[in-house]
Amino acid sequence: MSKLVIESVSRIFPGLRRSVPTKALEPISLEVAENDFVTILGPSGCGKSTLLRLVAGLDRPTTGRILLDGTPVAGAGPDRGMVFQSYTLFPWLTVADNVAFGLREKGVPAARRAAVVSEWIERVGLVGFEHHYPKQLSGGMQQRTAIARALANDPAILLLDEPFGALDNQTRALMQELLLGIWERERKTVLFVTHDIEEAIFLASRVVVMTARPGRIKAEVLIELPHPRHYTIKTSAEFSTLKARLTEEIRVEAVLAAERLTPAHAGRPSSPPA
């Protein structure tokens, strides 16, 4: 049975003043099975983050509906944990208190909270940094804390919005392995948004390719690489074939997206006569 059901969900942002409304998402339907790891791959500005925000309940769809375990999504809630691209740790809380945030909101007793927190801090490799403030951490460590913070809350589904987008390549590769390792052990249902083709393949059991704005689903590709996956898999022939195929799919869209930004078209819909 599907954990998450997205039923012909679209999102149109109303235009400011008299400008034309922006169509961010064409009606999209997508199902995510329990324990599945799905990546949504698309060029910048294709509406993939919008889709994730709709699932998180941080935004409302213009049409359609989203069901989690059969219940319609209405507003944000702790059953859908989220990791953002920007660093969103609470700067006034230490690493441990950040990870404990959701549990505290739920009213979990202190002793139980401490046990869960130390377990997650260990799993993301931050032992010894429990009492550091976010400002004292590197970007990769901040995102590890953010992942631990989301998972300590034990959400039904984990949503990640280009969480490693701001990290350097080496750190990003390590973070991918960390996340995949956690998934291989926990088998959480995961929806992961990225524009990085290699990242999408390496992590996922299914890659959903989106078109340039307005976003639609263009293709779905099953990734049948065996688990546990080692980083060396990125150089295998199978991986290269998948990468070549997805590169083709995404390139067409990137070209389309870029064309819309050329001067001949730029500003046309959004600048009404004064």
Added chain:
Amino acid sequence: MKPLVPISNSARVALGVLFFVLFLTAWAYATLGGYVSKTFLADPLTMVEEGWLLLTKHGFLFDIAITIWRVVGGFVLAALVAVPVGILMGAYKPIEAFFEPFVSFARYLPASAFIPLLILWAGLGELQKVLVIFIGSVFQIVLMVAVTVSSVRRDLVEAAMTLGARDRGILARVLIPASAPDIAEILRLVLGWAWTYVIVAELIGSSSGIGHMIIDSQALLATGQIIFGIIVIGVIGLISDFLFKWGNRRLFPWSLA
């Protein structure tokens, strides 16, 4: 000198002290050298001498204490009212819509212009002085706190929502802690303004305080006393500023780390 290039700590202190020395020298040169009449401007030595007499013979310490009491009293009352109102305005848009237009209007009402009215209402006692400071501070704090709270990073609020925080939790555990250091900074700033209000309040219809001493000294042409009074205010301001900064560093280490 190159733009934005930092200097060493010792050089910074030396340059800061240097200006005080130059200022004093110029003052001493103008007065002791006889270029300015003693009637209009006392020389530094007379100032120190008269200041010493004020402190030892005329009970000026009592005036200082009463002025500090008035500032702190009015300021604390204003903060107790304004900080919660400002936080609620920043967090809840209907509350903002309700208060904001009036507060924006009221903050342009000069506190000193209320003094005659306040004397009619509250007499010449302490309440009147405290009210001047209260009126001068409260609207400023409300508006600045409201702006600070409403500009807390949206993504922090959203992160808290995906972690299960509800309205109260977002207010108590995101909006307030996120804006606490800025609120402390606002209070530091407004306390500085409160000092100007208290002196104005004491210049009119008062029988004690630093401002009262200054107006008395004017009648006696004791410019040394006036300058001493002004310098005392400056020193107290500097000390309170220092205490605030020190307190903020202790309370909010995360914002500086």
